[in-house]
Amino acid sequence: MVGRRTELSYAQAASRAQAVIVNVPIEHAENVIREIGPLLTAQQLLIDNTGVKSQVIETMLKSTAAEVLSIHTMFGPHVRDLKGENIIVIHTARSGQMAEEFENVLHKHGATLTVTTAAxxxxxxxxxxxxxxxxxxxxxxxxxxxxxxxxxxxxxxxxxxxxxxxxxxxxxxxxxxxxxxxxxxxxxxxxxxxxxxxxxxxxxxxxxxxxxxxxxxxxxxxxxxxxxxxxxxxxxxxxxxxxxxxx
Amino acid sequence: MVGRRTELSYAQAASRAQAVIVNVPIEHAENVIREIGPLLTAQQLLIDNTGVKSQVIETMLKSTAAEVLSIHTMFGPHVRDLKGENIIVIHTARSGQMAEEFENVLHKHGATLTVTTAAxxxxxxxxxxxxxxxxxxxxxxxxxxxxxxxxxxxxxxxxxxxxxxxxxxxxxxxxxxxxxxxxxxxxxxxxxxxxxxxxxxxxxxxxxxxxxxxxxxxxxxxxxxxxxxxxxxxxxxxxxxxxxxxx
Known part of the structure; x- marks a missing residue:
């Protein structure tokens, strides 16, 4: 977990992670993606979890060489576990093996995944x-x-x-x-x-x-x-x- | 209980009852009150249970010599008992001893009674x-x-x-x-x-x-x-x- 209040830099986090989930207030999402995207390689996975999908996917595809997946967890911070909760998944032209593995983890924790388009x-x-x-x-x-x-x-x-x-x-x-x-x-x-x-x-x-x-x-x-x-x-x-x- | 599908006439029911509750579709309430009101004496109690109070109370006061009380049960037919449910009570110039006894019965069954005005x-x-x-x-x-x-x-x-x-x-x-x-x-x-x-x-x-x-x-x-x-x-x-x- 990297945030405004952590010591770890984006670069340090990106170098250690298999997947990076951008889970920040929606108005900051694209800036964070532009900053962290270039630090990732094709062997990594970049995921956004924002509530509106119109622009963010394009920004991810432009900003990184990594796999790109978009999700939206349809619940707020008060939900204690994923069991029975909805997660929307949007595949991109660069959703591959890593993206699939990530989806499997969500499934395993009981979430209901639905694949759809941004629109x-x-x-x-x-x-x-x-x-x-x-x-x-x-x-x-x-x-x-x-x-x-x-x-x-x-x-x-x-x-x-x-x-x-x-x-x-x-x-x-x-x-x-x-x-x-x-x-x-x-x-x-x-x-x-x-x-x-x-x-x-x-x-x-x-x-x-x-x-x-x-x-x-x-x-x-x-x-x-x-x-x-x-x-x-x-x-x-x-x-x-x-x-x-x-x- | 007297209704469209019962043998008992309004007159028969009125002669036997201590209290009559008019609990009919709201568009029929005033007509029923005008019909049954004159059959009741000052020793009886007439109650309406309708969802809008603007006119119905006046019609009751005009139509009967009985005590007059207005209630509104704030729940539908799916509620199985009165415990914890709201009942609004509107007293009239002719709510007396009988009305008080009726309210006590509702209290006893666990309803929450609130006295207010029609408006x-x-x-x-x-x-x-x-x-x-x-x-x-x-x-x-x-x-x-x-x-x-x-x-x-x-x-x-x-x-x-x-x-x-x-x-x-x-x-x-x-x-x-x-x-x-x-x-x-x-x-x-x-x-x-x-x-x-x-x-x-x-x-x-x-x-x-x-x-x-x-x-x-x-x-x-x-x-x-x-x-x-x-x-x-x-x-x-x-x-x-x-x-x-x-x-």
């Missing part, structure tokens, strides 16, 4: 990360504005709202800067947020005319395309989680 | 119900639109997005009509949704200029007003729930 990663990760963070920030801002804070809602909480608010608590314990940088650097984020905003606007436009049927239509159209399993799993597991919260 | 109920319940349902409907619509469905997101899911999606599953198993009627009848719903939409719009407006700092600002402003306990509880309990999901 696909960015497009789908906005739905599970950017949109999730934006909704949480906006909801908590409204709760502060209209209720003074989440405590005022405790008597009005439902099984669903209690779970959502736990997620809000977790997100607000994360890094605001990291979430904002991930949102800003992801080329797919704007389209995702606009699609969400348009749905909210349509419900508001109806309500302004005293018509709330848009909400029912949306829920029913969604339901028609969702599997029974998705709905039953949500109902069953939220129920179990709620039981756990009451104990 | 306060409607204002705060939009934050835990209307907003929750609207966010879920809009998010699932966007996921259908951009990813084809939630299954496509499985490899990209994070600990947070998995919990949110369980809540989405549960909400989409509920009654779309009930959710829409509750939203439409709640006078506070429009202000709540507009406040939420304004936050989303502000983030989108920034992103259109390549600036995602609004998300960081919001998260930080929220965090400054949230207690450490709220954030720590969210982090701890979502972690425990996620462990449970992996088992």
């Amino acid at each position: 696909e990663h960015d497009r789908l990760a906005t739905l599970t990360q950017g949109l999730e963070h934006v909704i949480s920030a906006a909801r908590m801002a409204v709760i502060q504005e209209l209720a003074g804070g989440p405590e005022a809602l405790t008597p009005f909480s439902t099984p669903n709202s209690r779970l959502s608010m736990l997620v809000d608590g977790r997100i607000h314990g994360g890094s605001a800067e990291l979430y904002a940088t991930m949102l800003g650097q992801n080329r797919a984020a704007l389209a995702t947020l606009k699609a969400f905003g348009a749905q909210i606007d349509a419900i508001i436009a109806g309500l302004e005319c005293g018509d709330s049927s848009r909400l029912a239509e949306l829920l029913k159209a969604n339901r028609a395309r969702l599997t029974d399993e998705f709905v039953e799993r949500g109902t069953l597991l939220t129920g179990q989680l709620q039981d756990k919260l009451r104990d | 306060e109920h409607d204002r705060l319940a939009t934050l835990t119900q209307g907003l929750e349902h609207v966010i879920s409907a809009a998010r699932m619509a966007v996921i259908q639109e951009l990813a084809g469905g939630p299954e496509a997101l499985t490899p990209f899911s994070t600990p947070n997005s998995r919990l949110s999606m369980l809540v989405d599953g549960r909400i989409h198993g509920g009654s779309a009509e009930l959710y829409a009627t509750m939203l439409g009848q709640n006078r506070a719903a429009l202000a709540t949704l507009k406040a939420f939409g304004a936050q989303i719009d502000a983030i989108i407006a920034g992103l259109e200029c390549g600036d995602s700092s609004r998300l960081a600002e919001l998260l930080k402003a929220n965090r400054a007003r949230l207690t450490d306990e709220f954030v720590e509880r969210g982090t701890l309990l979502t972690g425990q729930l996620q462990d449970k999901l992996r088992d």
Whole structure:
């Protein structure tokens, strides 16, 4: 492990390692890659673990003679082990034997690996990360504005709202800067947020005319395309989680 | 229990009961109250359990000589017992001895009772119900639109997005009509949704200029007003729930 607070220089670390994982705040990733890439040989492996893939892979390929692999660990620092957690893997033109061995190590520790492209990663990760963070920030801002804070809602909480608010608590314990940088650097984020905003606007436009049927239509159209399993799993597991919260 | 599918008439039921709870779809509540209210005497108790309080209390007071109490059980049909669940109680000018006894029964079964006003109920319940349902409907619509469905997101899911999606599953198993009627009848719903939409719009407006700092600002402003306990509880309990999901 080499960082701003360690004695070991990049050059010393690079000379000793089989693989170097660049796991730094996203706004520093490309600079670190440009610095460390040239120190690696074709017998080594350079990996980035950043949350947005648009530019970083190209920078790696340009900056090093080493094998190049891109990953994204889909979880934060509070997860204790890899078992059952998602890792996205993006192969490059220079992902070879070393990259394969590295993937095998992740597999061995129980992670679920999915191979995709940079564009696909960015497009789908906005739905599970950017949109999730934006909704949480906006909801908590409204709760502060209209209720003074989440405590005022405790008597009005439902099984669903209690779970959502736990997620809000977790997100607000994360890094605001990291979430904002991930949102800003992801080329797919704007389209995702606009699609969400348009749905909210349509419900508001109806309500302004005293018509709330848009909400029912949306829920029913969604339901028609969702599997029974998705709905039953949500109902069953939220129920179990709620039981756990009451104990 | 009297309903559309029972032999017992309202008159028969009313003559036998100490208390009558009107627990029907919200769009029928006032009609049922007008029908059953006159059948009750001052020695009986009329209670509504509807999700929006603006008009229903007035209708009860006008329709009966009985004691009048208004409650809202803040949970759906999947909850098996009252322990730890919230019930909102609104006293009226004619909540007396019978109403008090009824509240004692709910207490005895472990419910958390909170006494408030109709206006306060409607204002705060939009934050835990209307907003929750609207966010879920809009998010699932966007996921259908951009990813084809939630299954496509499985490899990209994070600990947070998995919990949110369980809540989405549960909400989409509920009654779309009930959710829409509750939203439409709640006078506070429009202000709540507009406040939420304004936050989303502000983030989108920034992103259109390549600036995602609004998300960081919001998260930080929220965090400054949230207690450490709220954030720590969210982090701890979502972690425990996620462990449970992996088992």
